Amino acid sequence: MGLEAATPASVQEVINWARKNSIWPVTFGLACCALEMMVASSATYDIARFGAEVFRPSPRQADLMIVAGTVTKKMAPLLKRIYEQMPEPKWVIAYGACACSGGIFQTYNVVQGVDQIIPVDVYVPGCPPRPEGLLKGIITLQEKIAVEPAEQRKLVSLPWGNNG
């Protein structure tokens, strides 16, 4: 629709502000980095103050997929399916060395980086990165969302038709 192109800049700023301050992740912890992700959501490194209040188990209710852990070739089709079930606008953080590039596992069953399957917005390296790394990743993502032009994301995500 041409609705995105017709959005004035001030309205787009408000839309971006609303989007970046209420990013809800989907629970996608795969391996060891999932533990650091859980720690980041508990008391000491509270992730809720950045807007990621609840981790939604269902991808239909989430905006952000934090791929935390190694992606194997057996898991890859399911990861892609979960990504496609998320409605627009959606973002992806690759958390940990295995999600960024395969990590220490250069073997027959490991996908060398989740960006071979889905587009990634922020990479957080480390093995595992500290929970503050995840918080920095979310802040970087928020800065990225704040300057997004109107045409990049669909304004309204409809339950039918082509949602990108």
Added chain:
Amino acid sequence: MDRCLAGDLLKGKFPEAVLKIEEFRGETSITVAPQTIRAVMTFLKESENLYYDLLLDVAGVDFAGQVPRFMIAYLLHSTKFNNKLRIKTWIAEDGALDTVSDIWKAANWLEREAYDMFGIIFNDHPYLKRILLTEEFVGYPLRKDFPLEGRNFDQPFAVCLEEEQ
């Protein structure tokens, strides 16, 4: 004392099955003939003097270049007498071994893993399918001639989604 006891009792009951008894770093390993594995295992579990009731591990090892090629090591533990025993057996590349999964149910998944990684067939196994890799995977990864990175490593990974029926 108990370790050699297993070897002596086995040699007494199955003289043609026991091929070798080794001791290394305090552990006893008894090599048996592959066709006698079920009889040996049943005896080891049910004999009152040995009573190995816990099957800890089933490990496959690939000695590429040797004939027979694969070695399978069963690690047993007796809670009554508190000792461990390793039973080894050798099998050729296209051979098959009898399953022990009705003697110890722990062997069900452990033998499936040996099949998945090496291609060792276990006769009469209730569900001998791949356990760690996908069904469509071609090849047996832990064999020495399988490359570590797998095939087509230099090409980007293309995931294919099955269509919903």
Added chain:
Amino acid sequence: MAESRYMTINMGPQHPATHGVLRLLLELDGEIVVKAEPHIGYLHRGVEKLSESLTYPQALTLTDRLDYTSGLSNNLAYCLAVEKLLDITIPKRAQYLRVLFAELQRIAAHLLWVATHALDLGAMTVLFYAFRDRETIMEMLELVTGARLTPSFIRIGGLAADIPDTFLPRVKEFVVDLPKRIDEYETLLTDNIIWKKRTQNIAIMSGEECLNYGVTGPVLRASGVYYDVRKAYPYSSYEDFDFEVPLGRKGDVYDRYLVRLQEMRQSNRIVKQAMDNLPEGPVAAVDALQVVPPAKEAISRDIAALIRHFKIMQEGFKPPQGEVYASVESSKGELGFYFVSDGSNKPFRMKIRPPSFVNLGALPKMIEGQMVADVVAAIGSIDIVLGEIDR
């Protein structure tokens, strides 16, 4: 009618209550589970194959990622197996410190278990309390090893370095506080009627069935069988420590919960004893010249030490030919490493005996005939870690 009455549902790999990427195919007759089939392998990273192309010290770093809730226990199991192969003795100080770290990791792993298990069954408060205590342990580990989750601190021949002076006072503080914290968890859960109704008489396994399925660890002990590797085959000076092994009676989910809480208290006792009786001395087997690298100060002074350090880092060492198996009692059960060595500097075959893999094989037996809502309680009570199952 020829149609099947059973409905097949998929508790998929992405699920908040499967503790990782585990897929369960359940056939249901109404609410009762008729057949359950676990599908694993979604985290199979090829650790065993990868270790065949790394030297022994390099493959140690892979072991942290197995049971990632307690990294140092895996290091300890690996090092015990390699040291058995090499036949070297570890100094007493290193052994006592290894025991201290292993028990701290057991407490951390059980805290994580009670947090996630209670969260699955609806008690969210326990998660925040237990994570607070787990953070204290993580900070202590970071003080010594430099990493929270993947330390690789227990090395072949001893430890990587000695503990700093600020470590033991912090452990002392923690050890004094922990019994009161465990009392808090007990107040929240043990006599709670909802907890009891959700966990008692669920997923019962008798002792004989557990042994037949190869189950070890708290699940086996909750069914009344006394098998703890620390008492049966003591390693790393465990025979010097005075502790009890809690046993359950019925083998249901409630008993497993009680056994694990009691194990936390006993681990606390062991940590206290290890701290009080810590001997002086080196923290690595300095006479095992091929294995233990020289001290940093010696490298800049002495050419022989420099060459030795270089060779150990580049080539590793060559153990004799043979096969060994060594195991530890990790928080999930008996974790064992089986090495076949052909005399070269890389392991010819490293087989990991993962406790969660064998324990999960008993899951279909536990939940068949139970209701669907109890599947979550049963999975939680086995305490699985997919990193270990899939390797």
